[in-house]
Amino acid sequence: MERIDDRPEARLALPSAEPIRLVDRSGGRVPGAPVPAPDPQTLARLLRAMVVGRRFDRQAGALARQGRLAVYPSSFGQEACQVGGALALAPADWLFPTYRDCVSLVARGVDPVEVLTLLRGDWHSGYDPERHRCATQCTPLATNASHAVGLTYAARRKGEDVAALVLMGDGATSEGDAHEAYNFAALWNAPVVFLIQNNQWAISVPVRKQSAAPTLAHKAIGYGMPGVRVDGNDAAAVHAVVDQALAEARCGHGPTIIEAMTYRLDPHTNSDAPQRYRDDDESEPWRERDPIDRLTALLRAEGMVDDAALAAMAEEGERLAAQVRDRLAEDEAPDPESLFAHVYATVPHALARQRATLRDELRGEPDEGPLGEPGAGLPAELRGGAHDELKEV
């Protein structure tokens, strides 16, 4: 069959059987890796962001158990994916996270309390997407993937050098929206990298019940883009692979699907019951592949961090956790009128009427109903009690 595009054939190879790995489980460098390892400064940044991110994640989990968050989907065990991905982005690039990617947002520099706005139940999203170049955390699976394609399309139209990283889980790849986004991205040669965090479980359903594909990365070939598998507990490898895919995307070689092999060590959220669907001992081998331990071992062995540096990272994590605790202890009541403020650019009169009804309810005044008195919110000549007079006009 004649190829319908002119991208380099080499980019379209099937993913390797073994995930790309730069650092082995004991912290040694893996020889012959197909991507260059990040420089020492980047490796130290990755470790720091993972240490701080994990402390944040542990704190958020505790706050959920205390009832200070409505719910918290843990990132525990997936820090290498979230940090490795987020730190590979340039400042102008965009991140498209899901609800499980709080650590990636913290790594990207978003205020941790604003990250938790959604899960605290204060509002649906707390941070300014444009300022941080981070889309809202997406709860309907895979639906933000096409947003990334459209956003980078607009950027290219405006001559901006912007790439995007879409985070998605293994379960999300079964959604039709994932398929449509992959297809649009490849067709439009969009500078988008799809990072699938294959953490083996979609709530209670194992990945083997999601797809009959040899690997999730294999799906890429059908869309005409490369699929890459990477050890998702190796922050150096995730960063290197995402960085390379972003570089390819920027120079017009199109999108990439990266499948990062990792594991969700915690329950789906604090209200999940994993004992109903998986054995505790399943997670043991994954605990031995801990991404922080691994990178720490490498950096120590090569003299790139010492005890003082590690202590400083831990200290930074503690400070952040304390800040999150303190700031969340101040229970600010969201403004009731904010319910009506941002439905449309300007508040339509019917919504203004409902806002007034809520105001009355809060003051303990009689409820006029959602439409108010007959004629409320209407022009003066149609309002009020002179019904019979009006009728005869």
Add this chain to the structure above:
Amino acid sequence: MELSLAQALNRALRDALREDPDVVVYGEDVGPLGGVFRVTDGLTAEFGEERCFDAPIAESGIVGTAIGMAMNGLRPVVEMQFDAFGYPAFQQVVSHLAKMRNRTMGRLGLPVVVRVPYGGGIGGVEHHSDSSEAYYAHTPGLTVVTPAGPADGYSMLRDAIALPDPVIFLEPKRLYWSKAEVGAPARTEALDRAVVRRAGSDVTLLAYGPTVPTALEAAEAAHADGCAVEVVDLRSLAPFDDATVTASVRRTGRAVVVHEASTFGGYGAEVAARVTEQCFHYLEAPVLRVGGFDIPYPPPKLEHLHLPGVDRILDAIARLQWESGWTPGAAPGGPAGAGPALPAARSTS
């Protein structure tokens, strides 16, 4: 100049593309073909593939990418080829397009127009004739509008593209070829206003999109029988123009809502409820709904039985508890001021 609705919409897209470099138009077959209804005819030739282009057949992806474009400064106008083909995009429309401004506390508005050819009466086989307005109008955050003629088609589409919020722009297919004088680039009434198309003192017909010409025809027939029917073209289904509708019904004391969609849970139920709540003391009779039957849209050979026509509207008017106790077939009459001369219902055969 005289233009059809399809031509007026085409003109609106062309003028918007000319005036605003951020406007892009895409969808299925909207490129060289010009859309299955030719609404995008010639746009790719004039503006190039960068501004008007074919998308893969993936409605959710079309709306999803439009959301991303609008997040980054473009004003996409996308086409769902037919009403029922827009359903795969429903999650993008409801969960993201409608809510992004709200979710982001007003930081990200999405100026996206989703054009949806809708309704029946064109002999379309199944899935080509749905009236999907109630699904959209029920969703807070969406502006849902529908023109009933070429002049409004031009003006409302220009206004929709200029709006800082997402618009579901419902185009009545069976009116695509109806022609009228259009003063483009002149604008008609504001996008959120209903318009009295025909004044009358006895009863208000509330119609929109494809049923506006039918309502006007019914008003003309009733006029011959001595009943002065006012016809209000709602134009904007969300937000709803309570002021115009309430003023009309308070004047006439009687109201009938007319739409093609199935009646149960339909948009007419909302209209009837609002009118009843706001005009109760003025009403001489219950607000009636005239719509399609509560059935899946019928095949072409039977659709004429489903679509509300002049006779069904006149029958409804006749049921509005006229003081003279008129029943179908009775002679019209009655003194001025004691109720109108009443319309004669026509045979539905």
